[in-house]
Amino acid sequence: MPSAELVLYEEEFQRLNEALKKLRQEANARAIFLIDRTGQQIAAAGEVDQFDTTSLASLTAGNVAATDGLAKLIGEREFSVLFHEGQRDHIHISIVAKRAILLVIFDERSSLGLVRLRVKRSSQEMEQIFEEMARKGERVTGPAQAPASPFAEITDEDIDALFSE
């Protein structure tokens, strides 16, 4: 049975944001997004207000999923890096910790080579963060250790109120 939830706590969220900010600076990128493979944005850095980030996350995940399908059809495990070249802006897509997608949007202020180099280093840092998240998830077993789950005390009235006209 696949994992039912992806849970992101404040500490890891901040660490991921810091890692993305650092990557953006080092790669001279316009914007960087970390996206879950089901199409939800996890974290972002840079000129994010210029983009419809929800659509970006969904389409990126679809893109990666479709490309994964293509890879398997030709006998490859996956295509680990995707690059889309535009007139002015370009997109570099890579997989981090097997479960997240790193999307880098860059223009003439950077280069594919620089982005690839910086992404490789940053990915290792982010993989460590994800590993610690996974270990934290295993350690957190009781109400004394976990932050209050938003679902723990939800009542039927709460749910009905969400859908009332």
Add this chain to the structure above:
Amino acid sequence: MTFINYATREINCKIVYYGPGLGGKTTNLQFIYNKTAPEAKGKMISLATEADRTLFFDFLPLDLGSIRGFTTRFHLYTVPGQVFYDASRKLILKGVDGVIFVADSQEERMEANIESIRNLEENLREHGFDLSTIPYALQFNKRDLPDVVAVEEMYRILNYKREPTFEAVATTGVGVFDTLKSVAKLILVELRKK
């Protein structure tokens, strides 16, 4: 797969609309998009052919409000219904939290409905899901057409596990929001159980 972000206080869930080709999946989403207030919806994306047949997916993000201080966001997807797009359907089902099956009530489409439910069951299984346990609702669409199968007959043939079942006319919106709300509630109740 539900995504809970404690830092931004958001809950994100994924609902997939499934069903045979031209059954009304995209029409459901279009109606929801047109009727939802601008502040509660994102941009609707439709990856379609020139003939407006869904090629890869439709996507619509919806904000349903707050629950216990967490913004509750549902990501609605449709799959392409045409038989030969099965590889794409498998991809779109990844990480699903709830499914809505849009059945075409026309008599000549009943075989397609049955085959599509079988396909749904199989594709869910490939992702490690089980149709008998996942939040699921059934919609009998196109009830306004003349040659439709009786609701009782459709229920007998297509209902899987006594899931909530709704009659609908997606072009005018009848039953559209009722179906969506039922699956959204089932997802939240399921999350509460966990």
